[in-house]
Amino acid sequence: MSKAPTQKKSSQQSLGAIVYEQILALIMDGSYGLNTKLPPEAQLCKEFNVSRPVLREALARLREDELIASRRGSGSFVIKKPDNLVLQFSPLSSIADIQRCFEFRCNLEADAAALAAQRRTSAQLDIIVAAYEKMNVANASNKLATDEDFDFHFAITNAANNHFYSTVLSLLRKSIKEGINITRNLSLLHPESRLQLVQKEHFLIVQAIKDGDAEGARDAMKKHLISARNRMFEGAPN
Known part of the structure; x- marks a missing residue:
């Protein structure tokens, strides 16, 4: 048929x-x-x-x-069968767009992170670190932290000091937060080590920006977003 x-x-x-x-x-x-x-x-x-x-x-x-x-x-x-739990957090009709959004973000945000490492001010670094710490607090209480996660990424694009990056991220806010919502919901269904792994990825981005390491920041951001995209189809443990 x-x-x-x-x-x-x-x-x-x-x-x-x-x-x-x-x-x-x-x-x-x-x-x-x-x-x-x-x-x-x-x-x-x-x-x-x-x-x-x-x-x-x-x-x-x-x-x-x-x-x-x-x-x-x-x-x-x-070679991979996503868990049906994904559909609890997003309709099937949105999944293709969310995956393409992750794909688009990989290069966009990796470039923004590299620029942030080179151009960020002390005040902008403080905002990035504060956003990272808010995710730590949220993780400690098993809070979903979708807003905190988005704010972290947005702070980095702002620190690139090129308004086109932050403008694009603002326009994509809804799609980006949909993706974050799925991956963070699935992470909460895993052992605590999953959230710790995600936060370590965030830490490596922060550290590279703090050190002024443009290539390190680019690499850390790209690896984080590729991993986040892959986690969307990992589902929950049996």
């Missing part, structure tokens, strides 16, 4: 993103099982009633999110 993409999706969403979500849903409900091979591209095109370029866009996104892997001469295999 055809799984043609529904027309109820946002007009801003590409057909590839819609197919991405539908394949993701089938992975999450076990229709495409972990460590099993996806059907051939020709069959998937027929099932979803889309062209091969559209399907390949969807498959590329699934590979970028480390949900499937292609094996030369063998096709694509499911």
Whole structure:
């Protein structure tokens, strides 16, 4: 039976993103099982009633999110099954956009962190450190701390002293906070060591900015955001 993409999706969403979500849903409900091979591209095109370029866009996104892997001469295999708990914190229709937002942030915020290491004032560093400490306090009481986390990242873009970075982050506030909300909710379902790991990533960013280490700040921010993006599909421990 055809799984043609529904027309109820946002007009801003590409057909590839819609197919991405539908394949993701089938992975999450076990229709495409972990460590099993996806059907051939020709069959998937027929099932979803889309062209091969559209399907390949969807498959590329699934590979970028480390949900499937292609094996030369063998096709694509499911390598990760996100926990359905993700859907408690965000509708499936938002997941593709949230993942792309993480992808966009990686370079944007990494560059901003590098500039912050070079240009931050003492007052701006104090604001970054204060935001970091507020996350420490929130973590100690198992508070969600979505606002505190966003404020930390926003303080760093401000410290880049280039208003285009902070303007873009302001415009993306809703999407960014949706992603933070998911990853922090999932972290709270893990042992305390998960939040400690996340906060260590934040600490390394702060330390590099404090030391004036532009490349260290860039690297620490990029690693943090890539890890955060990956954690979105880790779900909760059994």
